[in-house]
Structure formats: C-alpha cells, structure tokens
Amino acid sequence: MxxxxxxxxxxxxxxxxxxxxxxxxxxxxxxxxxxxxxxxxxxxxxxxxxxxxxxxxxxxxxxxxxxxxxxxxxxxxxxxSPGLERPLKKPEDFHRFKGHLVHITTFAPVDGAKSFTGKLLDYTNEGIRLDVKGKQILLPHQQVAASRLAVEF
The missing domain is CATH 3.30.300.70 (RimP-like superfamily, N-terminal)
Incomplete structure (x- = not known):
C-alpha cells in the first residue's frame, strides 16, 4: 500500500x-x-x-x-506537538497565524528567491501575502513547497 x-x-x-x-x-x-x-x-x-x-x-x-x-x-x-516551527498546511492554519513570522519555500523562484521569511499578512485565493523586510510579496499557492512558523531569537 x-x-x-x-x-x-x-x-x-x-x-x-x-x-x-x-x-x-x-x-x-x-x-x-x-x-x-x-x-x-x-x-x-x-x-x-x-x-x-x-x-x-x-x-x-x-x-x-x-x-x-x-x-x-x-x-x-x-x-x-508540532513544535514551535509547526507546519502550516491548511487554509485555517494560515488564518490562525496571521501576523506571525513564517518561513515559506517555493518550488521555483518568486522575485528571484525560493526561500522567504516574513510576517504573514494574508491568505487569499491568489496566494500567501508576506511582509519581508518592509516589502509585500505574494506567493502563489501552486508555487509553495513548504510553510511553517518561524521563531525569532
């Protein structure tokens, strides 16, 4: 199986x-x-x-x-427990953790990068919107390989 x-x-x-x-x-x-x-x-x-x-x-x-x-x-x-850097998989996860720091990797480069760490702003039909160092980035759902909470030290 x-x-x-x-x-x-x-x-x-x-x-x-x-x-x-x-x-x-x-x-x-x-x-x-x-x-x-x-x-x-x-x-x-x-x-x-x-x-x-x-x-x-x-x-x-x-x-x-x-x-x-x-x-x-x-x-x-x-x-x-999923731990401090729990994965974000379902739309409900993204809505629950709006405003939190997240780390997202993509299958292909978006704006020249495949790895993003920033504040989760929104989750919409178009994709996941992050604030990365003051710049808003939209990551299309089909490009997202993995998403998880990120921890700041």
Whole structure:
C-alpha cells in the first residue's frame, strides 16, 4: 500500500478521536528512517499540548489502529506537538497565524528567491501575502513547497 494511502486512511480513522479530545490534528507522517517505519501524529491545542495529551491520544489511536490494521509492516507510533516551527498546511492554519513570522519555500523562484521569511499578512485565493523586510510579496499557492512558523531569537 502506498505511503500516501496509509496516511489518508490513518488520518480518517483517528480524526474523530482527536476531535473528541478537543485537540487539533496538525499532521500525520508515515516515514522510513534507517530500517524502521514511523507513524507520527502531530497534535495541538491553544496553549500547546503536554505529555498527558500525547499519551492519552497515543492510547486512543493505538486501539483504533490495532482494529483497523492499515499498515502491513511493523512501525513505531509517535504522538507529539508540532513544535514551535509547526507546519502550516491548511487554509485555517494560515488564518490562525496571521501576523506571525513564517518561513515559506517555493518550488521555483518568486522575485528571484525560493526561500522567504516574513510576517504573514494574508491568505487569499491568489496566494500567501508576506511582509519581508518592509516589502509585500505574494506567493502563489501552486508555487509553495513548504510553510511553517518561524521563531525569532
């Protein structure tokens, strides 16, 4: 079974349990590192998640996955926070984090660059608008390869 199909099936199966716990399902990854497979589930809530949240979700979804058995090989289940530099994937993510510092990479150069760090101004049908050092830049959705929050030190 393809990795993307596994991620879709797992996401669909576990979303109700995560919603029921009043948590946000940020992302699901299924990756091979070294000789091991990992199913990583990233959750969040306002104010952040703690170890108890991760443990409770892990126990709930472990039961669901045991019953569904969507993954043919052995894997490690990891449930965690997306971290300070959480990915921005859904339109709701971009709306929620307007005004925050973000880092976006593009598939092809936009205004001569493929990497942008700036204040998230807006998310529209045309693209993602950033303020990068006082200059507004519009990044078309089809050009965006990855988006995440950025941390200033």
């Amino acid at each position: 393809a990795k993307s199909t596994i991620v879709e099936k797992v996401t669909e199966a576990i979303r109700p349990a995560i919603d029921e716990a009043n948590l946000e399902l940020v992302d699901v990854e299924y990756v091979k590192e070294g000789g091991n497979w990992y199913l990583r589930v990233f959750i969040d809530k306002p104010g952040g998640v703690d170890l108890d949240d991760c443990q409770a979700v892990s126990e709930k979804i472990d039961t669901i996955l045991d019953e569904l058995d969507p993954i043919p090989q052995a894997y490690f289940l990891e449930v965690s």
